[in-house]
Amino acid sequence: MTSTIPTANVGLAVMTTLRNYGIDTIFGIPGTHNLEFYRHLAPLGIHPVTTRHEQGAGYGSDGWSQLKGLPGVVITTSGPGLLNAMSAAATSYCESRPMIILSPGAPRGSEFSDIGLLHETKDPTGAVRALIGRSTRVSSGGEAVELIHQAFELFAHGRPRPVHIEIPLDVLESASDVAPSALEARPLGAPMRAADDVIAEAVAALRGASKPVILAGGGSLGTGDALVRLAEALNAPVVTTINGKGAIPEFHELSLGSEIRLNAAQQLCNDSDALLIIGSKVGESELWGGNIAPLGACIRVDIDPGQMTTNVEATVRLVGNAAAIVPQLLDGLAGHQPVATPELDAMRQGLRAEARAMAPELAKINDILADALPADTVIAGDSSQITYFGTTSFFPMQAPHQLLYTPAYATLGYGLPAAIGAKVAEPERTVVCLLGDGALMFAVQEFITAVEQDVDLPIIVVDNGGYGEIRQNMVDRNITPVGVNLVQPDWVRLAEGFGLAGYRVESLDQLAETVTKALTVNGPSLIHVII
Numbered sequence: 001m002t003s004t005i006p007t008a009n010v011g012l013a014v015m016t017t018l019r020n021y022g023i024d025t026i027f028g029i030p031g032t033h034n035l036e037f038y039r040h041l042a043p044l045g046i047h048p049v050t051t052r053h054e055q056g057a058g059y060g061s062d063g064w065s066q067l068k069g070l071p072g073v074v075i076t077t078s079g080p081g082l083l084n085a086m087s088a089a090a091t092s093y094c095e096s097r098p099m100i101i102l103s104p105g106a107p108r109g110s111e112f113s114d115i116g117l118l119h120e121t122k123d124p125t126g127a128v129r130a131l132i133g134r135s136t137r138v139s140s141g142g143e144a145v146e147l148i149h150q151a152f153e154l155f156a157h158g159r160p161r162p163v164h165i166e167i168p169l170d171v172l173e174s175a176s177d178v179a180p181s182a183l184e185a186r187p188l189g190a191p192m193r194a195a196d197d198v199i200a201e202a203v204a205a206l207r208g209a210s211k212p213v214i215l216a217g218g219g220s221l222g223t224g225d226a227l228v229r230l231a232e233a234l235n236a237p238v239v240t241t242i243n244g245k246g247a248i249p250e251f252h253e254l255s256l257g258s259e260i261r262l263n264a265a266q267q268l269c270n271d272s273d274a275l276l277i278i279g280s281k282v283g284e285s286e287l288w289g290g291n292i293a294p295l296g297a298c299i300r301v302d303i304d305p306g307q308m309t310t311n312v313e314a315t316v317r318l319v320g321n322a323a324a325i326v327p328q329l330l331d332g333l334a335g336h337q338p339v340a341t342p343e344l345d346a347m348r349q350g351l352r353a354e355a356r357a358m359a360p361e362l363a364k365i366n367d368i369l370a371d372a373l374p375a376d377t378v379i380a381g382d383s384s385q386i387t388y389f390g391t392t393s394f395f396p397m398q399a400p401h402q403l404l405y406t407p408a409y410a411t412l413g414y415g416l417p418a419a420i421g422a423k424v425a426e427p428e429r430t431v432v433c434l435l436g437d438g439a440l441m442f443a444v445q446e447f448i449t450a451v452e453q454d455v456d457l458p459i460i461v462v463d464n465g466g467y468g469e470i471r472q473n474m475v476d477r478n479i480t481p482v483g484v485n486l487v488q489p490d491w492v493r494l495a496e497g498f499g500l501a502g503y504r505v506e507s508l509d510q511l512a513e514t515v516t517k518a519l520t521v522n523g524p525s526l527i528h529v530i531i
Contacts, residue, residue: 006175010141010167011036013176013183014102017148019044020185023073025064025424027057031077033104033119036172038075049424049453052445054081056417058088060449062097063380063421066401067429071098071155072421078104078169079119086131087411092162093132094409095243096218098155099162100148101128105137107170128164135164141176149186156188157321159304191222191321192303193328202276202316203332205297209274210339212236215260215292218243219279219302221400222323227278228252230330235338236276237347239265241286242388242407244279246397256344258392258403259351261288268347270294277301279322282311285408301325352393359389361531364508365462366394369434372512373519377430378422380404382415384436385469386462391434413442416459420446423455430519433459437488438467447498450524458518459500460527461491495526505529 015037018026025047030038041048049064051057054076061072072092076082082103092099105124106117114120121127128135134154138144144167151163206212212234218241220227227247231238231254238254240247245258259265266287269275273296282292292312300307300314301322308317318325356363362385369379375398381387387405397403404418419433440461450457466486474481492502501521503514511529518525 005036005173007039008176009036010144010172010174010176010178012040013141013178014144014148014167015040015044015046017145017183017185018073018100019046020183021148021152022070022185025049026073026075027051027061027064027421028075029054029057029077029081031081033078033169034075034081034102037102047424049421049449051417051449053443054084055087055413056443056446056449058085058091058099058101059414059417059443060421060424061099062088062092062414063404063418064425065098065421066404067378067422067425071100071151071160074099074101076101076103077119078106079121079124081119082124083121083127086128087413089128089162089164090131091406091409091411091414095406096159096161098160100151101162101164103164103166104172105166105168108139108168125164125166132162132164134161135166137166137168138171139168140171141174141178142182144171145178145182152185152188157192157303191324193324194301194318194320198316198318199325199328199332202299202318203329205274205299205316206234206276206329206333207336209234209272209296211272211296212274212276213269213272214238215240215269215275215277215280215282216244216247217241217278217280217282217286220244220247220322220326221279222321223247223278223326224323226323226326226330230326230333233330233333233336233338235341237268237342237344239268241280242392242403242405243286245392245403246400249398250396251398253341254344256348256351257396259355260286261290262351262354263290264347264350264354266290266292272296274299277312277314278326279303281307283408285410355389355393359385362386362390362462363394365511365529366390368508368511369432369460369515370395372515373432374430376402377432378402378404378419378426380415380419380422380431380433380435382435382439383410383412384415384439384462385464386434386436387415412439415439416443416446417449419457419459420450420453420455423457424453427455431455431457433457435461436468437461437463437465437491438486441486444494447495447500447524447526451499454523456519456522457524458515458527459524460515460529462529462531463488463491464531491526491528499523501525503527
């Protein structure tokens with residue numbers, strides 16, 4: 001049947017606007033109702049990554065986003081496709097990461113009709129809004145395009161969190177009346193600075209401190225080398241959250257790594273007479289039950305003014321973008337003569353010993369990989385013991401976004417699709433997926449996505465026989481383990497069935513050699529590590 005849908009439609013207007021902001025890759029699954037998004041991808045030079053589940057599309061877009069510095073874009077179909085992507089959207093909300101989700105919706109006039117439409121869903125925008133806050137059903141192409149512009153404005157000057165736009169099917173397929181000039185990317189302006197008088201107050205507190213400490217979270221990752229220079233100007237040790245890992249190179253003499261979950265790091269912060277917290281909610285998921293309550297001044301830098309009293313109340317509140325505020329602090333500290341450089345070697349060794357005691361074998365695996373892989377390798381982890389007991393402490397990162405992980409939402413199934421997205425974003429860079437067997441089974445269907453995208457991607461699965469952390473939680477509560485010792489597939493044969501190269505490692509003495517071999521393989525590979 002010949003289509004009567006105009007090609008210069010609202011779908012074209014929306015996708016053109018995204019392309020004008022630099023989006024050259026989208027993640028999703030084509031479906032009956034979203035074809036007028038997909039029609040325009042090839043002409044616009046936008047590469048589609050078709051995952052095998054919409055959750056994987058969301059996590060793939062997150063990995064891509066972190067390496068590209070642009071929001072991930074997910075296209076779903078209506079109803080089930082949109083709802084399948086909601087774990088990923090909720091992850092982006094929880095971890096404060098930018099994402100745009102586009103979905104078609106029921107035609108105007110048929111909302112809430114309950115008449116048996118394909119993919120009929122009572123209130124999809126209401127469901128999404130309950131999870132992520134920003135979900136809008138538009139009534140015109142102009143409104144959809146305007147929301148794209150507003151999303152990029154939000155990501156540049158507000159707390160980055162996902163935005164969902166639902167376009168009714170009759171609107172999506174209609175001729176666009178949006179002027180071409182309205183599709184052009186708008187200037188986003190400079191990062192928001194803090195007020196000068198508050199900067200002066202913060203500088204005075206830092207100048208007067210004898211024991212300054214910097215706690216850097218995910219909101220500090222855009223500061224570049226300014227954060228290093230600030231630490232050096234103060235001779236202040238820097239401890240990061242897991243989301244802030246790599247905010248300064250972890251080889252730097254002032255870096256204590258992403259160890260804020262450990263007792264000694266928390267005590268360092270609490271003993272400080274000027275604690276500078278940059279871009280972190282200082283939440284339970286990062287502290288692991290600990291507490292940050294500094295004795296001295298607490299200076300917080302955050303783009304969200306509501307964060308100034310979250311978990312730790314600030315005495316000095318620097319509202320704005322850390323990328324602008326850290327240079328402001330540096331300017332204010334010009335000529336400052338800091339106290340002597342603190343002796344951190346003993347503390348660094350103590351932190352590593354505390355972390356190693358939690359899971360020595362997982363620490364050793366990461367030690368081996370850190371020696372075997374290039375220093376700028378991107379590691380995609382998961383809610384797996386190998387990640388939060390291992391990679392966070394024992395794979396030192398030299399730059400932001402080398403660890404792809406979700407410490408707050410702590411979902412299973414993130415690592416593999418995030419690794420695929422990262423490798424699509426930077427094909428020449430070494431990307432490795434390192435995760436547990438329980439996590440990998442949540443996303444095993446994305447093996448074929450990796451094959452289809454032809455990414456050179458070693459996937460290292462550390463097999464502890466199921467849900468090891470929950471097994472230990474049960475034992476700690478005197479519960480006989482139930483539902484956690486899982487039947488395992490033959491991982492190598494499974495991988496080979498998908499078209500991956502497969503390797504089995506039964507001794508850690510084999511690990512470095514096997515990983516080195518996998519790095520020479522064209523396409524994805526799986527390394528099954530039995531512990």
